[in-house]
Amino acid sequence: MAAVVLVGAQWGDEGKGKVTDFLASQAQVVVRSTGGNNAGHTVVVGEEEFKIHLVPSGILYPATICVIGNGVVIDPKVLLTEMDSLEARGVSIANLRISPNAHVIMPYHIKLDELEEESKGNNKIGTTKRGIGPAYMDKAGRTGIRMGDLIEEDGFRRKLESNLQSKNLILEKVYGAKPFVAEKIFAEYLGYAKRLAPYLADTSLLINAALERGEKVLLEGAQGTLLDLDHGTYPYVTSSNPTAGGACVGAGIGPTRIKNVVGVIKAYTTRVGEGPFPTELVDAAGEEIRQKGHEFGTTTGRPRRCGWFDALIARYAARVSGINAFALTKLDVMGGLETIKICIGYQRGDELLTEFPLSQTALAECQPVYEEMPGWQEDLSQMRSLAELPQAARNYLNRIKELTGVDLFLIAVGPRRDETIVLQEAF
Numbered sequence: 444m445a446a447v448v449l450v451g452a453q454w455g456d457e458g459k460g461k462v463t464d465f466l467a468s469q470a471q472v473v474v475r476s477t478g479g480n481n482a483g484h485t486v487v488v489g490e491e492e493f494k495i496h497l498v499p500s501g502i503l504y505p506a507t508i509c510v511i512g513n514g515v516v517i518d519p520k521v522l523l524t525e526m527d528s529l530e531a532r533g534v535s536i537a538n539l540r541i542s543p544n545a546h547v548i549m550p551y552h553i554k555l556d557e558l559e560e561e562s563k564g565n566n567k568i569g570t571t572k573r574g575i576g577p578a579y580m581d582k583a584g585r586t587g588i589r590m591g592d593l594i595e596e597d598g599f600r601r602k603l604e605s606n607l608q609s610k611n612l613i614l615e616k617v618y619g620a621k622p623f624v625a626e627k628i629f630a631e632y633l634g635y636a637k638r639l640a641p642y643l644a645d646t647s648l649l650i651n652a653a654l655e656r657g658e659k660v661l662l663e664g665a666q667g668t669l670l671d672l673d674h675g676t677y678p679y680v681t682s683s684n685p686t687a688g689g690a691c692v693g694a695g696i697g698p699t700r701i702k703n704v705v706g707v708i709k710a711y712t713t714r715v716g717e718g719p720f721p722t723e724l725v726d727a728a729g730e731e732i733r734q735k736g737h738e739f740g741t742t743t744g745r746p747r748r749c750g751w752f753d754a755l756i757a758r759y760a761a762r763v764s765g766i767n768a769f770a771l772t773k774l775d776v777m778g779g780l781e782t783i784k785i786c787i788g789y790q791r792g793d794e795l796l797t798e799f800p801l802s803q804t805a806l807a808e809c810q811p812v813y814e815e816m817p818g819w820q821e822d823l824s825q826m827r828s829l830a831e832l833p834q835a836a837r838n839y840l841n842r843i844k845e846l847t848g849v850d851l852f853l854i855a856v857g858p859r860r861d862e863t864i865v866l867q868e869a870f
């Protein structure tokens with residue numbers, strides 16, 4: 444019995460897709476348990492690049508069961524497009540399983556996401572406008588429509604009509620927008636339901652049975668710790684819990700099943716959307732990292748904000764998820780820099796903070812305190828062992844380990860599957 448939870452330990456886009464794909468080679472089941480198509484996970488195999496939003500990144504292994512768990516919010520149109528495009532590229536989706544309890548993103552969720560963002564003006568969150576927040580609001584408000592509801596025609600129609608009564612009032616009276624027509628949505632979503640019905644399964648039962656048989660289950664994280672609804676930089680967060688606890692809830696397994704929690708960290712920090720980011724570089728250095736690291740959103744194409752590695756964030760992520768090993772990605776991107784900075788504390792007035800602050804007001808007032816280290820000039824992408832790495836790169840890794848108190852189990856030196864240095868086994 445071994446479940447490994449993978450979590451993003453920064454603000455998302457840490458390279459979870461690549462690390463999931465790498466670990467999936469050892470797993471029999473790979474599960475997406477939170478978020479929706481706000482996620483964009485990139486997997487590069489040979490010359491082929493896959494950008495995956497909803498289907499677990501384990502899908503490239505034909506024998507692996509890939510589960511979309513109850514904690515995910517599903518836009519069925521996006522899911523079907525993704526399934527079709529994977530199949531068109533020769534990837535089998537026969538092993539995909541979807542929880543009937545996963546909530547459905549409806550067209551009015553997407554519209555409301557857009558309108559709420561617009562109405563916030565300068566205070567906008569910078570969401571992906573995929574309807575994620577409004578869908579989770581309906582889930583928490585106990586009015587949401589679940590995947591299992593779509594296949595029960597009468598019940599689905601009743602729920603949709605009842606939801607549209609209040610949604611259309613909000614759309615028309617609050618935002619002056621056009622109302623939605625129930626019949627149109629009903630017909631469209633019934634079509635999706637027919638195609639997705641064969642994939643519905645009791646996924647909690649399936650995952651727990653796999654664990655009982657001694658199989659390996661990988662829970663692929665989405666988003667990141669600082670986007671967590673409870674532990675992130677609220678309100679500049681997503682509407683789910685991408686930390687390890689959320690993974691248990693979203694997959695329907697208990698914490699006693701978890702053997703390891705692996706955190707994915709980038710060798711630097713990025714963030715998409717609004718909100719505080721203490722180590723952000725708004726100068727040429729930030730632009731250099733963005734260009735070298737191709738830091739543009741996988742989902743929205745937005746340029747990612749870039750900055751130095753922040754040890755307080757990594758330590759905080761390790762604390763709230765119980766991370767016992769880090770996978771560090773994009774070490775290759777740091778090559779060619781004269782010096783590299785690591786944030787080791789925050790200065791707030793005359794106070795030196797060494798832990799990530801709870802208060803967002805405090806965080807917004809924090810100035811990073813840096814330690815500088817010499818960089819390296821070598822290209823790391825062909826290196827496959829720690830011993831091959833230049834001393835300066837090894838010093839950087841050691842310092843991260845010291846500052847976070849967490850061992851590294853994997854280092855990525857390029858986007859491809861083989862551009863990886865493995866230090867310890869995850870399962």
Ligand code: GDP
Binds near residue numbers: 736
């Ligand atoms: P995710 O959302 O956490 O899965 O990350 P994304 O896929 O959104 O963004 C990570 C980007 O970095 C993708 O384009 C990956 O192909 C790429 N990537 C992952 N690991 C490495 C690495 O070690 N080096 C380089 N150069 N690129 C990487």
Ligand code: IMO
Binds near residue numbers: 451574575679
């Ligand atoms: P992956 O899985 C980076 C960010 C959005 C926005 C905030 C809220 O690829 O790491 P939402 O649409 O979820 O309501 O947006 O969260 N965000 C992400 N940023 N990577 C992601 O996913 C993200 N998913 C959401 O940019 O700031």
Ligand code: MG
Binds near residue numbers: 456
């Ligand atoms: Mg991403």
